[in-house]
Amino acid sequence: MTDLATLLEVGGPVAALGGGAAYARARHPGIYWSTVGLPVSTIRLLSSYSSVMEACGLTVAPSRLRVLAVKATTRREIRPIPPRRGIIRPTTTGLRVRLRLAPGQEPADVAASAERLRHAWGVHAVYVTTIKPGVVELRLVGFDVLRRVRMPRKLHPDLLRVPVALREDATPFVRDYRTVPHQLTLGATLSGKSMYLRHLVAGLARQPVALVGIDCKRGVELAPFASRLSALVTDPEQAAELLPVLVREMEDRYDLIKTRQEIAPSTPDEEITSDIWGLPEHERPVPVVLLVDEVAELFLVATKKDEERRDEMVTQLIRLAQLGRAAGIYLEVCGQRFGAELGKGATMLRAQLTGRVCHRVNDEASAKMALGDIAPEAVSAACAIAPERPGLAVAGDTSGGWSRIRTPYLSLSDAVETCRESAHLVPDLPTLKPFRPDVPVRPPVESPVPAVLPRPVTD
Structure with a gap:
């Protein structure tokens, strides 16, 4: 015992x-x-x-x-x-x-x-x-940090810098538009691509930037964030009207930069500039981030007229990708599928997109299109992503480096509330006013009626 x-x-x-x-x-x-x-x-x-x-x-x-x-x-x-x-x-x-x-x-x-x-x-x-x-x-x-993502507490977001995911080495993955101006993000259905875009919009909503959306899924991805968007189009026909406006805005900003370059001999060297970031703060135009969801819809054509419109839109996208950085216009191109078979200009557009993020895709060709030209060994890592881990992706850039990342969960209601609270930061861009989405007015919340009515106190 x-x-x-x-x-x-x-x-x-x-x-x-x-x-x-x-x-x-x-x-x-x-x-x-x-x-x-x-x-x-x-x-x-x-x-x-x-x-x-x-x-x-x-x-x-x-x-x-x-x-x-x-x-x-x-x-x-x-x-x-x-x-x-x-x-x-x-x-x-x-x-x-x-x-x-x-x-x-x-x-x-x-x-x-x-x-x-x-x-x-x-x-x-x-x-x-x-x-x-x-x-x-x-x-x-010490453990798999991507199994249950917890972002570091000490994050230092800055203008055009948004922490959106966690790397496999436990460091935050920051989307920095000043360093990587344009990016291609691919992902199949339920791969986590929409969650990545949701984090991006919520992070940019708190900053003094203009957000422009092209959502060819009839607006189901970007329409909830309408209160913070400066412009939103939901089909290729409207996109064909918006893209020339952005190109003209870019040209006007280049004219502003050239005007500033007409300098006198006594002008200090630090005031000579070749992009908007060298302009004085009171003259600097607001940065513009163009979010394109389902980019393949812009390439698909059914008639000869659609083909002419497609060629014009692709040309304008390529021009924005080639020249937009100096004018403060940045591209975030997203889609489920992206390949050379989309048509003329697809590979040329991809060549201008420095950053690459590839979630789980349905075919190896899409992974090769996203990562094959910058890090061939990353293609196999992207093809090995399991459906049980939504949000897991392979991120790389044209320097050849790549790493696995995963986006934490962010509910749609929280992201929408962030956009509503930041609605006052929508900049005044007259050229984009025709494309400003209609924001429904929230009904006032009525206070509940007390079950027992108060009785006045009498002497």
Whole structure:
């Protein structure tokens, strides 16, 4: 009886702790990492750092001076030298540690061993970033941050910079129009493309920019945000009227820039400009973000007349993509399908779209169209996205880099409420007034009638 009581006293708490840890790891990986995973991985890293680096081939032979010093002072074995390790900095999702590379090493050597380091230290993933020549940072991610997306609390959105998703290395994916002016976003039905667009509109709604929408799905995607849109068209016929207006607006802004360039010899160099961002703030036109949903609808034709209209619209889109950045006009082109078979101008338009985001698509050709020309190895990653993970995508740009991202959930009602609260930020652009959507007036909320009517107090 005494042995049974002892077993219950000792085994009960151990079983409870083990069960709680297993539950936290499955349901709340962040809590599990902070309480269990972080100290265990830190101990593993500290205790096995030198041996792991040697097993991964990340060590170099010691210098002759070091060999002579060791032989003269001690009798211990002379071992290869690993990269010098910096301070281990814990985060809510993993660890960060900087390494100073030994002579003869390069960051690619460490990146090639990232998978080995992941298994050796028992973490979910290891990412390598170059900080400066000779110094790299290892970002150890303790769990799959894309399974249940939680955006970092400390975000610093700026003008035309919108955090819309989370990268697989636990850093935010920021849509920066000043750096990447135009982007192509592809995704099949229920892939999360609409959620990505919803985050983008909600983030831009709080900024002093003009939002112009072309939604060829009869407006079902962008019409809920009408209170914040400066213009909205819902079919190709209306788009054929809107695009020439945007081209004229772009030309007028170029005329403004050229007028500013007629400078006197005494004008300071910092006042000479080639885009709207060099203009004085009181003269600078408001930036315009053109959101195109279901871009394939602009390419489809049924008659000869439709073909002429299509060619004209595609030409105007290409002109905006080629010249719009300096005029402060940016393109966000979205669709389910995008390929060369859409017609003349499709590949030329794609070449002007620097950023690429590819959600789950129905065919490999669309993934190749989005990513094949900038990062061929990313095509297989985009084709491997499972339907059970909506919002997961592969993001890349023309620099060749790419990463997996996932957009957090944002309800349509919250996004619409954000647009309504920001309706006062809609800029005054006379050229776009004919295309301003009608915003229904919300009925006033009536206060409920009390069940018992108050009686006046009498003397």
